């Protein structure tokens with residue numbers, strides 16, 4: 001059981017601040033995933049929680065106790081890194097037992113804990129092997145086992161699967177999902193660049209950019225209701241398409257927006273939320289498009305196919321839309337056939353269209 005509060009955490013290296021006042025409340029037993037572009041501060045924050053970095057200011061609080069000055073080994077936190085750094089000359093059993101032996105844990109207790117974690121991680125048959133006789137995925141499981149035997153209150157993972165090949169990643173991701181089920185009381189924070197890992201493992205995802213938190217929410221929340229353009233384009237793969245438009249009329253509860261690619265969108269606004277002349281961004285996910293003209297009042301778009309990407313089950317069509325500098329991606333079934341230079345008409349349901357104001361903030365108004 002461990003609630004973790006991060007209160008106004010700042011971290012600077014030399015004169016350069018890389019975490020700018022992070023506030024986050026994590027509940028006992030939650031599985032939290034950190035995502036964000038390279039260099040945004042994910043590892044720094046994780047290492048600060050573990051005590052491997054000293055924070056410049058702010059408070060780290062576990063179950064009501066301020067732990068800023070508590071030694072890393074006394075925080076009840078285990079961390080698993082991208083590189084598993086096992087002792088090459090020791091067996092799997094000894095690698096897992098090592099930390100407990102150093103801490104003076106009784107032999108019988110060590111044996112019980114090592115065998116228990118080996119069972120959770122399906123390493124029972126490998127206990128007497130040395131790391132060199134294991135696959136990458138098995139080695140990473142030993143590194144996780146080494147963390148489990150310490151009975152942590154909080155488990156930190158920094159991109160634990162990024163050194164594994166695609167198939168092994170999937171298998172080990174499933175192991176981690178099972179690990180979460182078998183340790184429901186342990187709070188976990190997991191850093192990844194992998195969208196599928198983030199979406200499938202997280203209770204809540206924290207999106208970072210440049211040392212700030214952009215949004216915190218369940219995977220579904222972030223996918224359906226991104227708070228700003230950055231999150232909208234960061235969550236989801238391929239990324240959300242963005243079309244530009246200009247507010248040409250704003251009266252009462254309606255704003256009319258002219259799109260650069262042609263056509264007009266009518267938005268139901270709160271008066272004053274958008275102003276005349278303001279540039280807006282209109283977001284549509286590749287998977288939220290439908291071929292052919294809209295029925296009813298949904299908007300219809302048209303573009304020219306520049307590239308067809310076959311992915312087996314689906315195809316991604318890269319379209320040039322008039323007035324758009326970026327390609328517009330449309331996800332379609334894997335069977336129909338499309339040709340380069342073909343004109344494609346497609347529509348999007350009004351409820352699947354995201355609107356962002358000139359500052360990139362989501363405007364929570366429906367398209368009329």
Ligand SMILES: Nc1ncnc2c1ncn2[C@@H]1O[C@H](COP(=O)(O)OP(=O)(O)OP(=O)(O)O)[C@@H](O)[C@H]1O
Pocket residue numbers: 013018036037038039040041042043044045
């Ligand atoms: N020891 C250090 N000294 C100086 N600057 C550092 C140090 N460690 C990290 N930084 C800087 O702090 C920023 C955040 O780095 P961090 O490793 O936390 O990013 P990250 O989000 O984990 O990136 P990645 O996804 O590539 O692992 C970066 O600009 C990095 O260059």
Ligand SMILES: [Mg+2]
Pocket residue numbers: 042043044158
């Ligand atoms: Mg990192």
